[in-house]
Amino acid sequence: MGAMTAQILDGKATAAEIKSDLTARVAALKEKGVTPGLGTILVGDDPGSQKYVAGKHRDCAQVGIASIQRELPGTATQEEIEAVVRELNEDPACTGYIVQLPLPKGIDENRILELMDPEKDADGLHPMNLGRLVLNEPAPLPCTPNGIITLLRRHGVEIKGAEVVVVGRGVTIGRPMPLLLTRRSENATVTQCHTGTRDLSAHLKRADIIVAAAGSAHLIRPEDVKPGAAVLDVGVSRSAEGKIVGDVHPGVAEVAGWVAPNPGGVGPMTRAQLLVNVVEAAERSVG
Numbered sequence: 471m472g473a474m475t476a477q478i479l480d481g482k483a484t485a486a487e488i489k490s491d492l493t494a495r496v497a498a499l500k501e502k503g504v505t506p507g508l509g510t511i512l513v514g515d516d517p518g519s520q521k522y523v524a525g526k527h528r529d530c531a532q533v534g535i536a537s538i539q540r541e542l543p544g545t546a547t548q549e550e551i552e553a554v555v556r557e558l559n560e561d562p563a564c565t566g567y568i569v570q571l572p573l574p575k576g577i578d579e580n581r582i583l584e585l586m587d588p589e590k591d592a593d594g595l596h597p598m599n600l601g602r603l604v605l606n607e608p609a610p611l612p613c614t615p616n617g618i619i620t621l622l623r624r625h626g627v628e629i630k631g632a633e634v635v636v637v638g639r640g641v642t643i644g645r646p647m648p649l650l651l652t653r654r655s656e657n658a659t660v661t662q663c664h665t666g667t668r669d670l671s672a673h674l675k676r677a678d679i680i681v682a683a684a685g686s687a688h689l690i691r692p693e694d695v696k697p698g699a700a701v702l703d704v705g706v707s708r709s710a711e712g713k714i715v716g717d718v719h720p721g722v723a724e725v726a727g728w729v730a731p732n733p734g735g736v737g738p739m740t741r742a743q744l745l746v747n748v749v750e751a752a753e754r755s756v757g
């Protein structure tokens with residue numbers, strides 16, 4: 471048998487479809503006198519964060535969402551950041567917003583998130599909304615996990631009954647991902663692995679779907695992947711030469727049935743789900 475190559479979970483194309491659907495919904499909202507507006511709070515001058523935030527505003531322009539950008543220097547104090555959060559909470563033009571993470575060292579990130587108006591939480595990371603997710607109540611969903619589910623569904627990857635291994639326990643992906651996957655609507659079986667996992671390779675070998683969000687370069691190796699599995703690369707780390715490297719070894723594409731590349735896979739889906747949260751919040755506001 472010749473070498474197989476995995477099919478691509480094309481996040482760029484899927485995000486484009488979602489954005490075209492949102493464009494129509496934004497136009498309908500505008501007819502009712504509501505213009506959705508996405509705010510971003512960016513602290514410091516990390517080039518990666520600047521690029522991501524710029525991408526979010528580019529997306530907004532494409533679908534007709536207004537952009538509200540707030541930037542603070544890396545030396546900003548807790549109080550200064552909190553003042554901007556309060557300002558966006560009050561601003562009627564801002565129907566949803568995000569605080570770009572991570573915040574500089576010394577800033578209490580959780581306190582900032584708690585101060586946000588949960589109804590304007592476009593990331594789905596406010597403790598109230600994470601709590602609603604745990605309680606099976608409607609809430610804006612965390613963008614990356616929700617984007618991963620949409621990406622799998624749109625490509626026909628079976629989630630129901632699948633053995634899913636999530637690698638990582640960060641707040642934006644690792645922790646919420648199993649909450650979404652184990653809803654009755656998804657019905658996956660999830661194993662959460664992390665740096666304390668004794669035998670990662672044993673878990674990976676059983677997985678039908680692997681969500682790699684550890685931030686550890688090429689952690690997922692071809693010999694650990696079950697033939698035909700879906701492997702989603704959500705990791706970001708930097709090589710010694712300063713290049714961005716994902717969590718998935720390139721050789722995995724020879725074994726897997728599906729691969730979400732990085733870039734071009736989950737990243738664009740994260741941005742699309744952010745827009746979905748903003749539009750849904752605006753739709754709720756018109757009833």
Ligand SMILES: Nc1nc(=O)c2c([nH]1)NC[C@@H]1CN(c3ccc(C(=O)N[C@@H](CCC(=O)O)C(=O)O)cc3)C=[N+]21
Pocket residue numbers: 521522525568569570571572593613732733734735736737738739740741
């Ligand atoms: N409050 C908050 N919410 C976030 O959602 C959030 C955050 N903080 N902090 C940082 C991470 C990172 N993140 C990315 C989103 C899209 C791409 C993305 O679109 N990447 C493109 C490439 C982009 C390019 O290279 O220009 C791709 O994968 O194809 C990447 C990374 C969101 N994050």
